[in-house]
Amino acid sequence: MNVSDLGEFGLIDRLAAAVGATRPESPSTGSGQGLIVGIGDDAAAWRFGDAVILATTDTLVEGVHFPPGLAPWADLGWKALAVNVSDIAAMGGTPQFALITLALPPETPLEDVDELYAGLRECSAEYGVAVVGGDVVRAPQAVISVAVLGHAELDSDGQPQLLRRDAARAGYAIAVTGSLGDSAAGLRRLKDGASADDPLVRAHLRPKPPLAAGQQAAHLGVPCAIDVSDGLLQDLGHICEPCGLGAVVRAEALPLSQELRRAFPAEAISLACTGGEDYQLVFIAPQETMRLLRASAQVPLTVIGEMDEHPEQRPRLIDESGKEMRLPAGRQGVPGAGWDHLRPDGRPSGRT
Amino acid sequence: MNVSDLGEFGLIDRLAAAVGATRPESPSTGSGQGLIVGIGDDAAAWRFGDAVILATTDTLVEGVHFPPGLAPWADLGWKALAVNVSDIAAMGGTPQFALITLALPPETPLEDVDELYAGLRECSAEYGVAVVGGDVVRAPQAVISVAVLGHAELDSDGQPQLLRRDAARAGYAIAVTGSLGDSAAGLRRLKDGASADDPLVRAHLRPKPPLAAGQQAAHLGVPCAIDVSDGLLQDLGHICEPCGLGAVVRAEALPLSQELRRAFPAEAISLACTGGEDYQLVFIAPQETMRLLRASAQVPLTVIGEMDEHPEQRPRLIDESGKEMRLPAGRQGVPGAGWDHLRPDGRPSGRT
Secondary structure, three states: OEHHHHHHHHHHHHHHHHHOOOOOOOOOOOOOOOEEEOOOOOOEEEEEOOEEEEEEEEEEEEOOOEOOOOOOHHHHHHHHHHHHHHHHHOOOOEEEEEEEEEEEOOOOEHHHHHHHHHHHHHHHHHHOOEEEEEEEEEOOOOEEEEEEEEEEOEOOOOOEOOOOOOOOOOOOEEEEEOOOOHHHHHHHHHHOOOOOOOHHHHHHHOOOOOHHHHHHHHHHOOOEEEEOOOOHHHHHHHHHHHHOOEEEEEHHHOOOOHHHHHHOOOOHHHHHHHOOOOOOEEEEEOHHHHHHHHHHOOOOEEEEEEEEOOOOOOEEEEOOOOOEOOOOOOOOOOOOOOOOOOOOOOOOOOOO | OEHHHHHHHHHHHHHHHHHOOOOOOOOOOOOOOOEEEOOOOOOEEEEEOOEEEEEEEEEEEEOOOEOOOOOOHHHHHHHHHHHHHHHHHOOOOEEEEEEEEEEEOOOOEHHHHHHHHHHHHHHHHHHOOEEEEEEEEEOOOOEEEEEEEEEEOEOOOOOEOOOOOOOOOOOOEEEEEOOOOHHHHHHHHHHOOOOOOOHHHHHHHOOOOOHHHHHHHHHHOOOEEEEOOOOHHHHHHHHHHHHOOEEEEEHHHOOOOHHHHHHOOOOHHHHHHHOOOOOOEEEEEOHHHHHHHHHHOOOOEEEEEEEEOOOOOOEEEEOOOOOEOOOOOOOOOOOOOOOOOOOOOOOOOOOO
16 A cells, blocks of 8 residues: 555544644643644644744645746745745734745756745735745755744633634535636646736736735634635535535535636636635634624625535535536646645545 | 755855845844744744744755665654754754655555654654644655744743854853764665664664753853754854854864774764764853853763854864864765755855
8 A cells, every 4th residue: 555545635644643643732721832723724723821823834846736847936936935824824823934945956047046035035025924944955856845833813811713624513604715716727728828917827826815814704703714725625625524514515606707707618617616726715604703704804705605414524516406516527637626646646535 | 057056055045135034123122023033043933922932944855865765764754853853952942843744756655654654753752742734745756844843931031042053252162962973974884784773873863852951051041052963063164154253173072982983983083073963962152151051961061172263264173283184075975074955966065
């Protein structure tokens, strides 16, 4: 048996079990420095005195997460940091500091690295993140690994204001920021030769996590969120599983951009549901809380469905008649059908 | 010009300049959440309320940091975490949490991963570190990237008790924990077929950073330290440079193990000075402070030299007559002459 049989999520579960790290200290018995959220959420969170610290890490591998020569290096720099900012946003927190690990072939031209750094700088300026350390190592292909540290707020009772994956309840509304599917559509257009001016290509190369919306949601008491990295339905599966719930997503409610509808009219729904790397936020909250968030959020926020007690405990996409829709299978090597980085065809293991 | 021309340390400097991240806020003007130590030390440090948070990251790449098939996977797991614990130890702090990024070829046998996890668990138990998150991605060769978060103490005046690279003064004593050169010697023996029972091989595969000694040093007011990762003289160069000082190391004072003297009698001094990966701590402090540390440390601590005002601002190895010694060049691909991961032959860029 090898790691591709187990898949990315199986390996993460196995790591969690092996290191025995899935049991955060109970807040009532903790020393005040205890773990609040461990493996299995967008970021880890722990209490340290009056502070709630957040930490997350994400990696881009040449030839896996980006095709060599296709994405400009500046955009890789932006994206390597932005995907980590997205994880902090999905916890409702504020990113502060980044550690950057660059693995590079020795023959990498210096101007590529300078461009990469320039993109990193743009993203760090956009989100107020200071790069405070890192590591540079040699490798056969480029790997950009970023860890971002941040913090979350405490409410008036001294409890952490965190958006957690395991905090959904049946009947809670599901809403998503911005539009979905643009990034996967942009990757297709990039491969077909479109330039970085194309709005879809731009959505793929320069994702902009709605950080303020995540903070606002945490402030209003939204309990649950995840960012759209692997694809909406797969990511919603990461909510269903720890909560023991199902989720209904109404296809006609999905927020689709004009550009996406125009470029891929027949596949827009499919790309919106299974195209990864949108780095939008999915919020899950009681209906009344969601109304408050929609009234105050500075970004478009669309209610697309709700959590339920369905015995299959997975997300279901339904059409206007309430019938479950089946999506066409994704193309090999395209993050367009939910994404498992360790399976040969990138197809998820069926957990969601 | 490509990255191998600039080298690892040149690239890190360039990153620091590009992202403008080398200017920690002044403690007096900071908001209480400001950066204390940024790029260029063993770990980053920042103040958050009453807490001082530490963060560091280090990466092992198959074929670069470990030869495929030579080091047992459990030892790689141990070492990937231990080298980060070493960075926290070199700040005088306490490691608490780890994020693990595994990049693996899909065909990696699952038992290898299980062994890796087992080694990680042993190290995390040894040092009280909880694994709280991470990422698993596909890559052509194995890369293990670990970020460790921890904390430092405040003294009675509310100032952080940190061991910094830039805090040496002329006349300060230089002391090192344990013995030097064993790891590089162990790597040679491993390549020659020695087993993991060999004490030198063990020093290479299972480095044990003297964490408590670092904490004790910080508590006693030792201002300056670094861990021995790239080789004693090169690492001392990372003290000399920010301090604008030279350093004298007396060859006859170097702590050499019986095993090293026996196995490599002619090269023991050279391996001790330029063999990397010992993960011992070098402390630099006023003579009186060093006496206090030596009296209370639970590990062997040997004074090997002192900082001085030498115009060349680099470490010099001297013999009993006070004459500077020249060391033979290291072998290609062996971290035995100071180590720069991006140069084709691993030789440093001459900064030290």
